[in-house]
Amino acid sequence: MRYDLIIFDNDGVLVDSEPISNTVLAGYLSELGHPTSYEESLRDYMGGAVHRIHDVVLERSGQRLPEDFDKTLHARIFAAFEQELRPVAGAEELLGQLVADGTAYCLASSGSHERIRVGHLVAGLDEWFEESWIFSSQDVGRGKPAPDLFLYAAERMGVPAERCVVVEDSPLGVEAARAAGMDVYGFTAMTPADRLPGATGYFSGLAELPGLLA
Incomplete structure (x- = not known):
């Protein structure tokens, strides 16, 4: 070694x-008015910390994500983890x-x-x-x-x-x-x-x- x-x-x-969390993330961002495909989620966010999502969305749209974004995202991801x-x-x-x-x-x-x-x-x-x-x-x-x-x-x-x-x-x-x-x-x-x-x-x-x- x-x-x-x-x-x-x-x-x-x-x-x-990654397939689970990026499917959830793409769906949630799209719900919030930031249309995102699964492939775009992988491209833009895979491997990054959650603060990167806030930074990219703000830079592209000029809009801030909701204050409870992290909490909701993690709850949805954890629920999906339990199943998949x-x-x-x-x-x-x-x-x-x-x-x-x-x-x-x-x-x-x-x-x-x-x-x-x-x-x-x-x-x-x-x-x-x-x-x-x-x-x-x-x-x-x-x-x-x-x-x-x-x-x-x-x-x-x-x-x-x-x-x-x-x-x-x-x-x-x-x-x-x-x-x-x-x-x-x-x-x-x-x-x-x-x-x-x-x-x-x-x-x-x-x-x-x-x-x-x-």
Whole structure:
């Protein structure tokens, strides 16, 4: 293993939440008078913190989203998670292999701590993560594509940035990892490689990852 720490993104990498959350988000924005397709939601918001949604809508329309937008959005997403959320294929096997090999890992997500916890409980991944291994954009001032979250995770885990590798599936996440001075492998299950420029390498299934990082 040529890295001392693997930093996983969560949504779309460990839990198969992106189709669910972007379907909900597109529908809610459209309800509010900001017509958004599923594909546009993926393009504009995948991998970003919720404040990015507010910023983009305000910039494009000059209108602010309702004060209860975040609360309503999360309630709708959590309800959908309860019905539909599953782990990404191979996630449990990969985490089990990392534990068996003694490889250090953590999670750095644009989602809130509540969203991460709910998702892991529903998907059955909660047993693989100590609370102190989970980092959210809530913990830092700026979410992805700023490098703050990945740098914070590395600092808290006690590993220099240059000894970390990030596993990401969004353009914003790849950009953030590069800005943090970390290698980053792009997961292409949902996002084509050409939309993840600057990644150190690419893979389409989690089973491929150990070989890439060895």
